[in-house]
Amino acid sequence: MKTTFQTALNGWKKSISYIFSCISILTFVFLNIAHASEPKPWQMDLQEPAGIIASKATDLHNFLLIVITLISVFVLGLLVFVCIKFREKPNVKPSKTSHNTLIEIIWTVVPVLILVVIAVPSFKLLYLTEADKPVDMVVKVSGAQWYWNYEYPDEEISFDSYIIAEEDLKDNQKRMLDVDNPLVVPEGTRIKFLVTGNDVMHSFFVPSLALQVYSIAGRINEIWTEVPVGKKKYYGQCNQICGVNHAYMPIVIQALPKNEYKEWLKEAKVKFANNPINENSKVALLEKKEVKEIK
Numbered sequence: 302m303k304t305t306f307q308t309a310l311n312g313w314k315k316s317i318s319y320i321f322s323c324i325s326i327l328t329f330v331f332l333n334i335a336h337a338s339e340p341k342p343w344q345m346d347l348q349e350p351a352g353i354i355a356s357k358a359t360d361l362h363n364f365l366l367i368v369i370t371l372i373s374v375f376v377l378g379l380l381v382f383v384c385i386k387f388r389e390k391p392n393v394k395p396s397k398t399s400h401n402t403l404i405e406i407i408w409t410v411v412p413v414l415i416l417v418v419i420a421v422p423s424f425k426l427l428y429l430t431e432a433d434k435p436v437d438m439v440v441k442v443s444g445a446q447w448y449w450n451y452e453y454p455d456e457e458i459s460f461d462s463y464i465i466a467e468e469d470l471k472d473n474q475k476r477m478l479d480v481d482n483p484l485v486v487p488e489g490t491r492i493k494f495l496v497t498g499n500d501v502m503h504s505f506f507v508p509s510l511a512l513q514v515y516s517i518a519g520r521i522n523e524i525w526t527e528v529p530v531g532k533k534k535y536y537g538q539c540n541q542i543c544g545v546n547h548a549y550m551p552i553v554i555q556a557l558p559k560n561e562y563k564e565w566l567k568e569a570k571v572k573f574a575n576n577p578i579n580e581n582s583k584v585a586l587l588e589k590k591e592v593k594e595i596k
């Protein structure tokens with residue numbers, strides 16, 4: 302009797318600890334989803350989209366995945382069918398057909414139609430990313446070997462952002478992703494990034510915000526994004542092979558509530574007071590320069 306009771310008790314204990322570990326795993330997963338956008342181990346799909354461009358890009362990706370799967374299945378089915386139907390055994394005398402007008406028209410027209418169907422949402426998205434939308438703030442991003450420099454022309458601050466070395470990582474910081482000075486922005490803002498380079502080519506790539514633009518010395522590339530409401534970290538990496546430390550220049554965009562952003566700005570103005578500001582980027586923003594016509 303005692304043994305049965307003991308066994309039942311042990312069983313209960315096991316189930317309760319199992320339920321508790323499930324809850325803690327789920328909480329951990331939920332917290333991670335809620336507060337950060339970064340690549341996950343064994344991740345198969347795109348990162349969770351944030352903002353209008355990213356969600357539209359994800360929708361387009363999902364739509365294309367259906368199209369490409371149907372095409373692949375159809376072509377595979379056709380190959381299997383042909384291999385079986387026209388195998389040597391029942392076709393001792395092979396057919397010498399070389400033209401079939403109807404089939405040729407079909408295999409030209411159908412792919413054209415598929416491309417047209419794909420082109421409509423693709424161009425819509427492309428025009429949206431290139432649109433000159435009114436923005437709340439501008440940040441100038443410069444890629445360098447091997448770190449990023451962020452400049453807020455309206456606030457007159459500029460600072461470098463370096464990866465945190467593995468030995469200096471704190472408990473809540475991510476290896477190969479966290480940086481000493483993240484690019485801090487207020488939540489729920491539309492931001493224009495002016496991306497340029499100091500040396501070789503880099504690429505400013507934050508997947509969850511659908512940001513990807515080359516950073517090239519002597520050239521300024523523009524891109525905009527909407528940072529959704531919510532305190533969150535968006536992780537990215539340079540994705541243009543730029544030299545020996547290419548893998549060690551991650552990007553962190555930290556979205557903060559407006560009041561916390563103001564606090565940060567106050568501190569940043571003191572902390573980065575001695576960092577040089579590039580006056581040219583200010584001028585480029587304020588003045589419309591006349592462009593000489595090339596004859």
Ligand SMILES: [Cu+2]
Nearest residue numbers: 503504539543
């Ligand atoms: Cu780089």
